[in-house]
Amino acid sequence: MPEETLFLKNTETFAESMVRCGVRFHFAYPITPASDVMKHSAVILPAFGGRMVQMESELAVANALAGCACTGRLGATSTSGPGMSLMQETISFMAGAELPCLMLDSMRVGPGDGDIIGAQSNYFQATRGGGHGDYRVIVLALDSGQSAVDLMPTAIKLAYTYRTPVLFVMDGVTAQMTETSTFPEPHDYASEFDTSGWRYTGTKDHPKRFLLTGSYTHSQGYELNERLRAKYEIIKEKEQRWEAWGLEDAELLIVAFGIQGRMVRELAARMREEKKKVGYIVPITLWPYPDKAFEKLPKELKRVLVVEMNHGQMLDDVRLAVNGRAPTSFLGKTGGDTPLCTLAEIKAEAERLLEA
Amino acid sequence: MRYKCVFSGSGGQGSALLAKLVCQAAIVDKLKVVMSQTYGIEQRGGDSTAFVIVSDQPIGNPLVEADGNLGIALSASTYGTCLASMGNEGQLFYNSSLIKSEIEKPGLTQVPLKASDIAIEVAGTPRGLNLVMLGAAVAATKFLKVETVEEVIRETIGHKKAALLDSNLASFRAGLDKA
Incomplete structure (x- = not known):
């Protein structure tokens, strides 16, 4: 095959x-x-x-x-x-x-x-x-x-x-x-692993x-x-795994996993085309949480935005990893006909935070 | 290229089959595809909408969020939903045999087509109306190759119900001609 x-x-x-x-x-x-x-x-x-x-x-x-x-x-x-x-x-x-x-x-x-x-x-x-x-x-x-x-x-x-x-x-x-x-x-x-012991x-x-x-x-x-x-x-x-992009000079760092992470990848690329300094961290391992991704945050960083299909759960881990180096905001929802944040909603929040 | 498609219809009209045919043809043409459907506690005969994104680049955002640029509405009760998922550019093809009045949306081109009547005319039954609409959309936008769509219709419909293949192909071709 x-x-x-x-x-x-x-x-x-x-x-x-x-x-x-x-x-x-x-x-x-x-x-x-x-x-x-x-x-x-x-x-x-x-x-x-x-x-x-x-x-x-x-x-x-x-x-x-x-x-x-x-x-x-x-x-x-x-x-x-x-x-x-x-x-x-x-x-x-x-x-x-x-x-x-x-x-x-x-x-x-x-x-x-x-x-x-x-x-x-x-x-x-x-x-x-x-x-x-x-x-x-x-x-x-x-x-x-x-x-x-x-x-x-x-x-x-x-x-x-x-x-x-x-x-x-x-x-x-x-x-x-x-x-x-x-x-x-x-x-x-x-079958490649030896379990005989x-x-x-x-x-x-x-x-x-x-x-x-x-x-x-x-x-x-x-x-x-x-x-x-x-x-x-x-x-x-x-075993920490993640994807990061745009961290060299991001003013806004968006952190999201799963489908919201997939959407944020597209959003960040689109906002960069508009000359807006956005970067992202998309965790692949949720445990162990990829703390290492947050070790070197850009000096330009103004704010971190966490996006989830819930009312703020990974948010706790992001706050631990950022450890007070930047203010952290949250955007999320659960349930409804469209039970996640749309790209338009994330973009509007990202723009609001960049202008604030 | 990126087409964000919205296919809506009532039970039995074939909006789901329409979406599936588009996906399969796009895959043959080596394009990326994501399909999602509204789901929940549905019933036979109920309304349904399928969303298909076809792109020559990897698809990040898999949602159609009021930014559809190719719509097909098969029934009056789903026309509003379909329209709401469309953006301010692109084309919406609607079945004017059943949808009697157009609701204007700035920037969006709306194309009426008497698909149920055309299907009866060429195949003796309105059931091919989804393929009439697909034919019209393919001819107008060229988002898929005509020969690929025909090949996929042959494989999908001919495989299960060989007797219905000719009438479905006739409906698709009638749609191509009417566009």
Whole structure:
């Protein structure tokens, strides 16, 4: 199967991409706007020797994912906010037991059942762990089908290298768009990693193994957390990813991720043509947050504008990264027929801030 | 080049098929494409609008936000929505068999076409009205190649319903001639 360009819904592109990169087990439960991922993987997985398994609930999904990971195989799931919330107990377990998996949160409006239209309302849940305990999962932001194709090998590498769940977040508007994506030749990245030192294989040739997160002594709880802390420090140091543009002399820096980041790229180029000094930082990893992108801010910088499809979540991380060096403004909304800031709205706010 | 297209119609009129054909033809012509549709709690026969952006450059902003420059409105109840998504330049083709009065929009060229009547005339049924409109839009703007669109109609419609291919091609060609 050589390189090919397909015209698919971005949810379908996500499914294609994970399967072409080696995921053979997809556990899921239907929920808008993520159901197309499982519908598509159910059709294509058998030809790759895998299966999509529709479980009876999201709790079952997460536990199947954990069971699959215990055998060293890479499992994946796809869901949206309410489903993501139901899975958190097991995701916390997987982070503690250091079990790799891939997850997609095709984000919709919350809280509660909220609305089925797209949003970026799960930034806090995604980047703060989501469940109980001192843990994080690696979070990758998608802004198109192509970005899922491009990031999938990286996600699998991160999941195995650091033995951690990796979570993709994509707003439901992007998820429901149909566009062209170019896929490279399929390659099974998942089977390239050596899991023989920790996976459950029976005890014929080695002593009993544990993939537990409970401790028998207080010192074990301490050791578990110190081990996780050391790992998270390495991830923070080595795995920050972002795109930056125009930072050499920007007076206004716009920070946005996902679909709003994609729009800001076009807006910044357009405003530069109008001789307005605008630059952007588009985070690709939401955890670890790309603090390094903010290390050298331009001396001309007057203001930072954060744009999100929520009421200000990544805003907290931007404020931490900017650390008082420039005033930070926010533009965002959630819900409605057009549940995001339009280019015209962002441009008007950017112009207002530049003139202020 | 960048065309921001708005295709609106009522259930069964084929605005979604129209959007799909445009996307597939654009892909054959090596153009970039993004398609999005209004979605929610929809019902059969309800109104729907599809947005398609066709460009020879990578597409940043995937939204059509009152800046559409190629519109096709198939029914009276969706004409207003379609018009609202259009900008102040470009062309809006509307089905004047069903849309009886034009609402003026400064800068926008509006082209009436009795698409339902033309479809009945050439194919004996109004169902090809979406292809009549597509023909007219392609002839007037040349945003897609005629032969590519015909190839895609053959593949898409001929593949599923071979019996309907001739009447759909006839509708498309009638649209080309009327523009």
